[in-house]
Structure formats: structure tokens, C-alpha cells
Amino acid sequence: TRQVAALEKRLSARLLNRTTRRVSPTSIGAAYYQRCVQLLAEFDAVRDLIGALTRRRAEINEAVTQHVSDPAVAALLIAKTSLAAERGVTLTLTDDSHLGTLDPALATDVITLLGNLIDNAMDACDREDPWVEVTVTQDDRELVIRVADSGAGMDPDTFENAMQRGYSTKSDSSGHGLGLALVAQTVRRHGGTLHTDVTYGSVVTATVPCR
Secondary structure (H helix, E strand, O other): OHHHHHHHHHHOOOOEEEOOOOEEEOHHHHHHHHHHHHHHHHHHHHHHHHHHHHHHHHHHHHHHHOOEOOHHHHHHHHHHHHHHHHOOOEEEEOOOOEEOOOOHHHHHHHHHHHHHHHHHHHHHOOOOOOEEEEEEEEOOOEEEEEEEEOOOOOOHHHHHHHOOOOOOOOOOOOOOOOHHHHHHHHHHHOOOEEEEEEOOOEEEEEEEEOO
């Protein structure tokens, strides 16, 4: 056909053997055909992957936004859920979470609390069973952030030390001692409380009064 002839000219190679009785592929033509089939299969795989990722993103968005109305906090949770998945950690927002739209200044502090607590939990969770569970609730009196993970947790003395700037439970402490210290500083500024316990996992709870 005209298209094949144009392709042969562009490739400077014969793709088909033509006789009066039959047309058959040359060795180059057969190899070219197989490569085209492979590329089409790879394209289908990429398309399926993109479709799966798009659907998963939509599921994450819906799971978060039906419980969290504040756009900045919701965006953080969506981003952290995606990041956790990339690291092989299952991050979930509990069904009893509920958070309305916050004052921008308070939303910024909630993002600081959530972001650091989630990052710490992803680092500390059990590598054999990596999960993080987040609960955010709000009423007329207080806002509660609870982050649990599958790790072993910290004893009271270690937790107290970890709230000091520069302290880290990691063997390489360079640059890692700020997360819980920032959380503690933010909670204190609001006159709230911060504590840990080990129940169904390692649990850290931050409570901030609503004013």
C-alpha cells in the first residue's frame, strides 16, 4: 500500500517482499511488526495504570472531603495519603472524623500538627505491617487530632524528650529533631495538650481548645 511504501522510504528499509502471487514480511518487517505490537501493549498498560491512578485519586479525594470541609487541611490529607501509598504505607482517615472550615490562622496550625504527626508516624510504623490512621474531630469546645501507627510507640520519658527541639529517636539525628517539637510548640501556644499511649497501636493525640 501507499502507506507501507512511504514507511519503507522513511526507514530506508524494505518491510515486505512482494511477488505476483504473495506478499510476505522481510526479516526487518517482521521485527518492526513485533516491536509495534509490543509498543501497543505497553501503551495499553500505561493507559490502564493512568486510569487506575486517576480512580484511586478520586477515591482518596472523596474519602477525605466527605469528612473534612476545610480545603487546606483536606489538601494536606490527600497529599499525605498519596505520599504514604508511594512509600508502601496504608494511611486512612477514620469515618468518625469531622472538621468544618477553619479560620486561616488555625488551619495553618492544624496543617503543622497533622503534617508533622503523619510524617513521624510513617517513619515509625512497623515495616512488616505499615499503616497510619488519622482522626480529626471538632466540636464547640475543642479540636482533636489523633494519629496512630503500627509502630512500637514511645515510653513517657522518650516522648517527653522527643518534644524538645533537636532530639530524635533515630540513629542519625541530623535534621530530624524538629517534628514533634514543632507540634508541642504549636499545641502549647494554643493552651492545648499533647500525649501518647499504646493501645491498638502507637497513638499521639493533640487537643486544641476552640476559642
